[in-house]
Amino acid sequence: MTSHPPCSAIDYPALARDIRQWARDLGFQQAGITATELDAAETHLLRWLGEGRHGEMAYMERHGTHRSRPAELVPGTVRIISVRMDYWPPQARAANAVLQDPALGYVSRYALGRDYHKVVRKRLQRLADRITAITGPFGYRAFTDSAPVLEKALAEKAGLGWIGKHTNLINERAGSWFFLGELFTDLPLPVDTPAANHCGDCHACMDACPTQAITAPYQLDARRCISYLTIEARGSIPEALRPAMGNRIYGCDDCQLVCPWNRFSAATGESDFQPRHDLDSTELVRLFQWSEPEFERNTQGSAIHRIGYECWLRNVAVALGNAPTTPAVVDALEKRSGHPSALVREHIAWALRQHRS
Numbered sequence: 001m002t003s004h005p006p007c008s009a010i011d012y013p014a015l016a017r018d019i020r021q022w023a024r025d026l027g028f029q030q031a032g033i034t035a036t037e038l039d040a041a042e043t044h045l046l047r048w049l050g051e052g053r054h055g056e057m058a059y060m061e062r063h064g065t066h067r068s069r070p071a072e073l074v075p076g077t078v079r080i081i082s083v084r085m086d087y088w089p090p091q092a093r094a095a096n097a098v099l100q101d102p103a104l105g106y107v108s109r110y111a112l113g114r115d116y117h118k119v120v121r122k123r124l125q126r127l128a129d130r131i132t133a134i135t136g137p138f139g140y141r142a143f144t145d146s147a148p149v150l151e152k153a154l155a156e157k158a159g160l161g162w163i164g165k166h167t168n169l170i171n172e173r174a175g176s177w178f179f180l181g182e183l184f185t186d187l188p189l190p191v192d193t194p195a196a197n198h199c200g201d202c203h204a205c206m207d208a209c210p211t212q213a214i215t216a217p218y219q220l221d222a223r224r225c226i227s228y229l230t231i232e233a234r235g236s237i238p239e240a241l242r243p244a245m246g247n248r249i250y251g252c253d254d255c256q257l258v259c260p261w262n263r264f265s266a267a268t269g270e271s272d273f274q275p276r277h278d279l280d281s282t283e284l285v286r287l288f289q290w291s292e293p294e295f296e297r298n299t300q301g302s303a304i305h306r307i308g309y310e311c312w313l314r315n316v317a318v319a320l321g322n323a324p325t326t327p328a329v330v331d332a333l334e335k336r337s338g339h340p341s342a343l344v345r346e347h348i349a350w351a352l353r354q355h356r357s
């Protein structure tokens, strides 16, 4: 990390106040500051990995303790500035309406617009630039999602919200429809008070999960989570879980849709997070007919692009297997039953069996 002026030359409490305001000016809804200790979260992470609950997500175990010890990941780090940015797209067709129409494909709310990684990272860079204007060069690294960082645990400690029983971070005034990002820094800023947990006796998310992926409060078996099955898993989706996936073709929002704290959530004002290419209300049959160039075109700049065309067809095939039997559905599946990918063919064969049994 780069050096900065002697500590005594900087008014850190004033700088922390400015950082919170600059973050809001840059489109984040909130920023908080925390130190680097994550002892309890590290224990939970290691147990989760030990039980194999991360499934195929090898990147979750690749970096040893870097994930739970920020100063090992970025030497010199003493504070984390944690930020959150709302993503609920108000123009999108209502989530429950799409989930209840089995002819449509449900894409989780966070992925309807442009990929958030670039949006959040750019704003974090601008936040760092504003800090630099006051402190001179200082040590920092900006992260969102892609790096080995325990983002929710850091955000909880920084006062942005609490980790709910569904394992997402919830803010008392804003629900959970937001992304997280961080600036790791060597500035000894004053820290915020961690947020208190307000789940109480509620277990709505655990009851609502279609695949019982929340095996106990605050514990998620990713291998059962529809988000993992549709986004992270690259192979065959376990047959036992396919019927419960319904029409969810990319990610899943059910545990957040039922969370009472999302009554207080705010819609995003970011144009980048508004739905593109009618992804909020397209018929499954139509999505299954997309050619590979169409898939490339329609998912360019979107998080969906990362799963690739083969997994896209796999996911849509499962949803078509769960759709009501109509000539259009059966015809769409049959037309692709000779697809060159064995993975796609296997999911189509399963889907066709659902309509013939």
Ligand code: B12
Pocket: 040, 041, 042, 044, 045, 048, 057, 060, 108, 109, 110, 144, 145, 146, 147, 148, 149, 150, 151, 152, 153, 163, 166, 167, 168, 169, 170, 176, 177, 178, 179, 180, 181, 217, 218, 219, 220, 222, 225, 227, 228, 231, 232, 250, 251, 252, 253, 255
């Ligand atoms: C791996 C991952 C996934 C995996 C696993 C999810 C998970 N819960 O771990 C899968 C693919 C399933 C996934 C799904 C989703 N993800 Co995700 N994911 C991540 C990632 C990369 C790492 C999360 C992680 O560290 N997991 C490790 C395990 C151990 O953590 P954990 O389950 O949260 O457990 C914590 C607590 O519950 C607690 N704990 C664990 N066990 C126990 C036991 C007891 C007794 C107690 C008290 C506590 C406790 O300690 C743990 C550590 O803090 C982060 C980005 C990042 N770098 O942090 C995004 C991130 C968590 N994902 C995000 C999002 C948006 C989603 C989805 C909503 C997307 C979607 N709509 O499909 C879903 C939500 C599913 C869900 N219910 O969690 C956002 C969450 C924002 C928020 N408001 O919280 C993040 C932060 C990305 C970002 N930068 O915005 N994700």
Ligand code: SF4
Pocket: 166, 208, 209, 210, 211, 212, 213, 214, 220, 224, 225, 226, 227, 251, 252, 253, 254, 255, 256
């Ligand atoms: S995202 Fe869906 S499958 Fe995963 S825990 Fe939440 S409700 Fe269950």
Ligand code: SF4
Pocket: 164, 165, 166, 167, 170, 198, 199, 200, 201, 202, 203, 204, 205, 206, 255, 258, 259, 260, 261
């Ligand atoms: S649904 Fe209830 S238990 Fe689940 S995270 Fe929300 S408040 Fe907590």
